[in-house]
Amino acid sequence: MKISPAMIWISSILLGLLSSVPQLASRHFNAAEAAVNAAITAAFALLMWYFNIYVLGRRSHQPRRQSISYRHLLGSLLFGLVVMFILAYIQQLILSHIDFGPTMLMVEVRGILINLVFYMFLYLLQQNHENQHVNMELERIRTDHLSAQYELLKQQVNPHFLFNSLNTLKAMVESGEQEAVPFIIKLSNFYRYTLESRKLDLIHVREEMEILSAYLFLQKARFEDGLMFHNELPPAVMETLLPPFTLQLLVENCIKHNVVSLEKPLHIRLYEDGGKIVVENHVQRKSGEEDSLGVGLENISMRYSHLSGGEVEVLNGQQLFQIKLPLIYEHHHR
Incomplete structure (x- = not known):
């Protein structure tokens, strides 16, 4: 004083x-x-x-x-x-x-x-x-x-993602693939989730998995077996909370910074360890790719800090890249 x-x-x-x-x-x-x-x-x-x-x-x-x-x-x-x-x-x-x-x-x-x-x-x-x-x-x-909400919205309505999705849809329609209609539905669902969830501070993990499922369907249509996703989250974790589009942004980050191809599939694993949700992928960085965590991860860390006081842990190894998200329980948040 x-x-x-x-x-x-x-x-x-x-x-x-x-x-x-x-x-x-x-x-x-x-x-x-x-x-x-x-x-x-x-x-x-x-x-x-x-x-x-x-x-x-x-x-x-x-x-x-x-x-x-x-x-x-x-x-x-x-x-x-x-x-x-x-x-x-x-x-x-x-x-x-x-x-x-x-x-x-x-x-x-x-x-x-x-x-x-x-x-x-x-x-x-x-x-x-x-x-x-x-x-x-x-x-x-x-x-x-x-500011975090604005950055989140800019990433959710990513013009490159929309451009790639429309190009994939065009190729599917031209080749007469039967998956074209499900692709359109999933694309529509993804942007509907974007509009519904962007104003919420927290959603259940099971709701986030619906967003991620729609996103992965669109990416699988593009990369086919070049993208392998393994969800090992137990049912109890599905009832915990997290900021909307957290897992989608982290998976998008994995795809953005790593090689994804049939010859060299990208494996992404989602599991729970020590009271934290872990998003893990084998590092196979693109040539010329800078060692950057990106705006998306900074956005997620900021929202976790503000909403729960928890810290997002980043383990950037030579072989594995891991993001650890602290679990947020509904009664604690209230």
Whole structure:
């Protein structure tokens, strides 16, 4: 917590001077008594400034709370009472003619009021700072989330994918293949899934598998046995959640960065390991292909971080490339 030292010292001195105003108006004014009283009050105010800054500074590192901590407030008031008692005793030693009992009662009440004002001022200042920080963080997350959605939409409606799909459909129609009609249905389903799912934050894995199934059907029509997909996910994992189009984008990433041919089939494996969904493929990088994880993976990592706080693990080996996605359970998300 940042408080100007000048503000601390000036306010403490002013409080000390104000505490001596009643003595200035008294008929039996005693300059020495007024000076000692002002010094005692100023010293107390100075000590309580720094003590409360320390107490509330420690509290700022703890989980954020909306309500005031009465334990910290009571501790601050008790500390102030002890400090003021010591200072009142020092005042009594300096001004031995003063009756200690009434004087102590007066300075203790004054100390409680000063301490309470300082604590509440610092608490409200801290709350305002934390609220501003939270609002800025929420705005940053909202901006990043919108950016992630935009990148996701750009990848879902990929013009190259649509162009390749239409070329494959054209070849199938020209050759009179019977798979042309199922191909059109799957292509239609894929873009219908795109429109229905793009506004959702999370969907079930079983729903994501429908999207992936439609996508793989379209790719199999193009690559035939050059693309081999193995789904080994257990039924329990199918009921977990993940951001929409996650698996589709990861499979698309595998196809994009690796050789896919009848002579050299690309094997993609989907399974669960250690509480994570693993997308794995044998590395057979295209010639001239840069060692890049791509925008799609960055998009997925960003969405996982925002939606679940989990981290996407990337294992980029010489033989195997693995993406590990943390499982998101519905009751945890709620």
